[in-house]
Amino acid sequence: MRIALIGYGKMGKAIEEIAVAKGHEIVLKITSSNTEEFTTEALQKADVAIEFTNPHSAVDNIKKCLDAGIPVACGSTGWLERWEEVIDYNVVKNGCFLFASNFSIGVNLFFELNSYLAGLMAPHTDYEVTTEEIHHTQKKDAPSGTAISLAEQILQQITRKKQWVNHISDNPTELEIISERIDPVPGTHKIKYQSDIDDIEIIHTAHNRKGFAGGAVLAAEFLHGRKGVYNMKQVLGL
CATH class of the missing domain: 3.30.360.10 (Dihydrodipicolinate Reductase; domain 2)
Incomplete structure (x- = not known):
């Protein structure tokens, strides 16, 4: 599976380590220093995106992934006052979206x-x-x-x-x-x-970020090829 990492801080690097170990390929890494690479064309090289940035940019990042037709798993928090906006946007785009306040x-x-x-x-x-x-x-x-x-x-x-x-x-x-x-x-x-x-x-x-990162990769694997809105309960079958 080809993964786009939207946010490549400590969490993004932990996700990359686990994803690569499981045989996935990271085809895009976006940070605040290379936002010009965050394009529809670049996103469409991926099968799924994992978004870990901050409360101020998360919604725009999610929408950009949905615009590109790419399923997105979001772990950024602090933006949920705009939840309905994102869910409505996902419906309009016939997209696939998962939010987890914690992927662990x-x-x-x-x-x-x-x-x-x-x-x-x-x-x-x-x-x-x-x-x-x-x-x-x-x-x-x-x-x-x-x-x-x-x-x-x-x-x-x-x-x-x-x-x-x-x-x-x-x-x-x-x-x-x-x-x-x-x-x-x-x-x-x-x-x-x-x-x-x-x-x-x-x-x-x-004890470390491995639990969060491993859950994020599991969520990305779950989203691949799906449409709709999901959460970690569904990923884990709880």
Whole structure:
């Protein structure tokens, strides 16, 4: 499979290493220093694109891939206020698009565990739930997309919580997401249920970027030859 990497920072390089080891070919690498090469003609040499850039350029990058008729898997976060715009654009272009706040297989299993645990804890109002995420200092958005996904899952199950906030809160209807930026942490997410009697915690700690990169390549393989909108649950058959 021929892959275009839109974004060639640390994550892009990790994706390249895994993709090449699996026998795929990287036919395009786009960074901020060679945007003139980000053309329809160049994109059409690829079978699929993987987009890892930043919240400000992600939507335009996705659209450019869809314009070229190339399936695109996007791991950039912080742009979801434009979600409907992208989905509508994908329909117009009869394209193929996948977004994941986190491509890691372990994190996606953690999502399933988080949702299940929140459902179990919902009736037990003596427990206060909080969330925490820690990333490296180059992480541009806070809270992380993964932390938002985890929080949204909790809000679906624990209805006494009405919204998440990215600060410490004494409002019982708000779900705290506490964000820290510490080098060289690739990503840690913690969900804590605390009562006067005991605490229950689940934690996912990434040791490196290989989990994210491997999941991104798996998603690209899944998208090849498809149309529509997908997520990692479908990729992993969860």
